[in-house]
Amino acid sequence: MTDAPSLPIRILVAKAGLDGHDRGAKVVAAALRDAGFEVIYTGLRQTPEMIVDAALQEDVDAIGVSLHSGAHMTLFPQIIELLKARGGEQILLTGGGIIPADDARKLQEMGVGSLFGPGTPLAELVEYIRTEVAARRERGNSTASP
Amino acid sequence: MTLAAEIRQGDRRALARGLTLVENGDPAAAALLADVGTASRAHRIGITGPPGAGKSTLVSALTALWRGDDRSVGVLAVDPSSPFTGGALLGDRVRMLTHSGDEGVFIRSLASRGALGGLSAAIYDAADLLDAAGFDPVLVETVGVGQGEVEICRVADTTVVVLAPGAGDVVQGMKAGLVEAADVLVVNQADREGADALVAALRSAAELRDAPAPPILETTATTGAGVDELRQLLDARVGDAEGESLRARRLERAHARLRAAVDRARAHRYWAAREDALARAAEAVAAGDTTPAAAVRDLLEGDA
Ligand SMILES: Nc1nc2c(ncn2[C@@H]2O[C@H](COP(=O)(O)OP(=O)(O)OP(=O)(O)O)[C@@H](O)[C@H]2O)c(=O)[nH]1
Ligand SMILES: [Mg+2]
Numbered sequence: 001m002t003d004a005p006s007l008p009i010r011i012l013v014a015k016a017g018l019d020g021h022d023r024g025a026k027v028v029a030a031a032l033r034d035a036g037f038e039v040i041y042t043g044l045r046q047t048p049e050m051i052v053d054a055a056l057q058e059d060v061d062a063i064g065v066s067l068h069s070g071a072h073m074t075l076f077p078q079i080i081e082l083l084k085a086r087g088g089e090q091i092l093l094t095g096g097g098i099i100p101a102d103d104a105r106k107l108q109e110m111g112v113g114s115l116f117g118p119g120t121p122l123a124e125l126v127e128y129i130r131t132e133v134a135a136r137r138e139r140g141n142s143t144a145s146p
Numbered sequence: 147m148t149l150a151a152e153i154r155q156g157d158r159r160a161l162a163r164g165l166t167l168v169e170n171g172d173p174a175a176a177a178l179l180a181d182v183g184t185a186s187r188a189h190r191i192g193i194t195g196p197p198g199a200g201k202s203t204l205v206s207a208l209t210a211l212w213r214g215d216d217r218s219v220g221v222l223a224v225d226p227s228s229p230f231t232g233g234a235l236l237g238d239r240v241r242m243l244t245h246s247g248d249e250g251v252f253i254r255s256l257a258s259r260g261a262l263g264g265l266s267a268a269i270y271d272a273a274d275l276l277d278a279a280g281f282d283p284v285l286v287e288t289v290g291v292g293q294g295e296v297e298i299c300r301v302a303d304t305t306v307v308v309l310a311p312g313a314g315d316v317v318q319g320m321k322a323g324l325v326e327a328a329d330v331l332v333v334n335q336a337d338r339e340g341a342d343a344l345v346a347a348l349r350s351a352a353e354l355r356d357a358p359a360p361p362i363l364e365t366t367a368t369t370g371a372g373v374d375e376l377r378q379l380l381d382a383r384v385g386d387a388e389g390e391s392l393r394a395r396r397l398e399r400a401h402a403r404l405r406a407a408v409d410r411a412r413a414h415r416y417w418a419a420r421e422d423a424l425a426r427a428a429e430a431v432a433a434g435d436t437t438p439a440a441a442v443r444d445l446l447e448g449d450a
Contacts, residue, residue, distance in 0.1 A: 007170055008232055008257070033233035038257045043240040050246045054239060057253055059162040087159045 009133050010038045011062040012055045014046040017069030024118075025066040028096070031122040032064070037129075048078035056088050061133045064125075065095035072099050072107070072115075080111050090140055092132050096120065150181035153279050158252065161279050165254050168271040179271055188220070188282035189384050190273055192302030194290035194327075199310040200334040201287050202241035203367035204376075209245055211377045212283065218250040220281030222272055224288045227257040234258075238287060252281060269301050270403055283380070290327075301399070303392050304383050306376075308332045309348070311340030325352045328360045330379060336364035336372060420445065 011032060015025040022044045029041045040058050042050070046065075055063050067075060076093065083089055094113040104115045113132060116125055152160035164182075167175040193201050202223065209219045223238035234257035245251040256272065269286060276284045286301060307328035312335075325331065325348065333344050345362055352359035361379060365372035383392055417424065427441040436444075 008227075008234075008259075029235060033228070033235045034231055036231040036233045038227070038234045038236060038255075040239060040255050041235060041237045043237075043243070050243065053246050054253075056159060057162055058255060059166045 008036060008038045009062065009129065010040065010058060010060040011064055011129065012040045012042060012051065012058060012060045013064045014042045014051050014054075014066070015044050016046050016048070016051065016065050016067045016075050017071050018045060022066075024068075024096075028064060028066065028122065028125070032126065032129075035122075035126040037126075048075055048082055051079055052082040052086060052088065055083070055091060056086060060091060061136070062092040062094060062129055064129075065093070067095065067097045070098075072097060073103055076107050076112050077110055084111075090136055092129065092136060094125075094129065094132075096125075148181060150178055150183070150278075153178075153182055153275060156279055158249070161252065161275060162254070164275050165272050168275060169256060169259075169268050171268070175271065179274060182275060182278040188273075188277040188284045189380070190277075190284045190286065190301065190303045191380060192305040193285055193287045193308060194305065195308035195332075196310075197289055199308045200365075200367045201289075201308050202238040204308060204332070204334055204365060204373065205238075205285050205287055206242040206244060207365075207367050207370050207373045208285070208377055208380075209242070209251060210370075211374060213245075213248065213250055216250075217283070218252075218281045220273075220276030220279070220284040221251070221253040222269060222276070222284070222286045223253065223255045224258055224269065224286065225255065226289065227259050229260065232259070252276060252279070273301065303395055303399075304329045304380060306330045306332055306380070308334050309344060310335040311338050311344050325355065325360065329383070330376070331360050331362045332365055332376060333362065334365045334367050337366045337369070 013025055013029045013032065015022040026041070029039045032039045040054065040060065042054055051063060051065065063079070065075070065079070076095070079093055083091055083093065089111075092113050093111070094115065096116040096118070098118065099107075099115050107115065114128055116128075147155075149160050149164055153164050164175075164178055166172075167178060193205055195201055205221055205223075209221065212219050221242065223236065225234055225236045225238065227234040236255035236257060238255060239253060242253055245253065254272065254276075256268065259268075273284050273286065290307070305327055307330070309332070311333070331348055331352075333341050333348070335341065341364055345364060348362055349359070352362070363372060363376050363379065365376055367373065423445060427436075427445055430436045431438050431441050
């Protein structure tokens with residue numbers, strides 16, 4: 001009942017890393033809002049701790065991280081570890097940036113979702129999050145204790 | 147352990163889940179709220195005003211001061227949902243990042259989800275959960291440019307209306323309503339030109355009323371100037387001097403809230419048993435076979 005399709009998807013959108021502009025993240029945040037998502041936008045220079053802290057308080061379905069600093073092989077695994085340690089393992093972690101296919105594959109093995117390169121049509125991202133969140137809600141329902 | 151017990155013990159993950167149940171109007175929320183047993187301990191403070199006035203920055207600055215006193219602070223930040231897509235951009239956390247990782251602060255962003263005046267019944271319940279988890283005060287930030295102010299009064303013990311210079315024209319059109327709704331008026335961005343003129347305009351608007359004028363404070367949320375005065379004034383409202391008016395406000399709030407909750411529950415039960423009758427009546431009305439008034443009389447027939 002809780003997860004009837006009419007419940008909006010809640011997603012945290014953050015810009016990680018030290019480079020200083022968040023235009024891309026803001027465009028994504030606005031597109032997700034227009035797709036009917038509730039987007040919690042937290043802004044620039046977010047550390048994994050800040051991202052996970054906010055995601056757990058907000059009880060989001062998904063986290064979208066934008067990063068361009070090349071630190072993806074440290075930041076994404078840290079976020080995944082923190083989510084697991086703090087009871088947020090059902091949250092979808094996705095994102096975008098310039099991420100070589102090899103790295104993306106390694107990250108997915110660690111539990112990160114699909115990652116999107118620059119220029120990916122936003123509709124593709126929206127579709128991916130919708131499908132993935134629906135599946136996770138379904139799973140959450142069937143494993144939830146009565 | 148039940149979710150309610152976990153929340154009372156300060157489990158943040160449980161609190162986050164409870165807030166989701168409440169926000170979704172989940173059937174489990176009613177039981178949770180009954181179990182969690184809040185005693186309206188927390189001072190509930192509404193912070194409202196036009197977009198960009200500095201509400202979130204002010205909430206963050208106030209929170210820092212209360213943390214200095216070792217008080218835990220709960221924040222509900224409400225932003226409007228799009229009536230067309232249902233989506234919402236909730237950006238208030240950006241101004242509150244200094245509290246990230248602080249166990250004594252809990253911030254939750256809520257979309258209004260089509261509730262009238264930008265505030266939903268869920269806000270009452272969400273404030274109850276923060277209260278039960280031991281947060282005091284509980285701050286509720288809403289964007290208000292009219293209806294919103296009036297609406298927040300029903301949730302808050304104390305309503306702070308925040309304005310900024312440059313909002314001159316907006317204020318012109320809604321001065322009366324603003325002054326009416328405010329227990330405290332704050333002119334933020336006092337470092338900018340026009341702050342004193344805005345204070346003067348508000349003061350003259352307040353003098354037109356019969357009721358005593360609310361206090362008017364100037365703050366610069368970005369530097370913290372004037373924020374401690376605001377904090378002290380808010381804290382004083384739960385002290386002896388203003389305790390009486392706060393009790394009256396809470397009584398009024400409890401009254402309105404219980405009535406609304408019973409109305410909702412009754413309507414729910416009523417319609418659950420009459421979906422078919424409603425469908426038939428609607429067809430008859432749409433086809434012109436009966437009048438709406440006659441259909442209502444028939445539907446209510448036999449219902450005490
Ligand atoms: N100069 C100056 N700028 C301020 C002050 N307080 C806030 N600001 C700035 O005003 C802008 C809006 O501040 P917010 O705190 O986000 O305002 P808000 O009322 O919460 O905005 P919404 O939630 O979008 O309605 C930010 O750029 C702040 O840095 C102040 O006292 N002086
Ligand atoms: Mg704000």
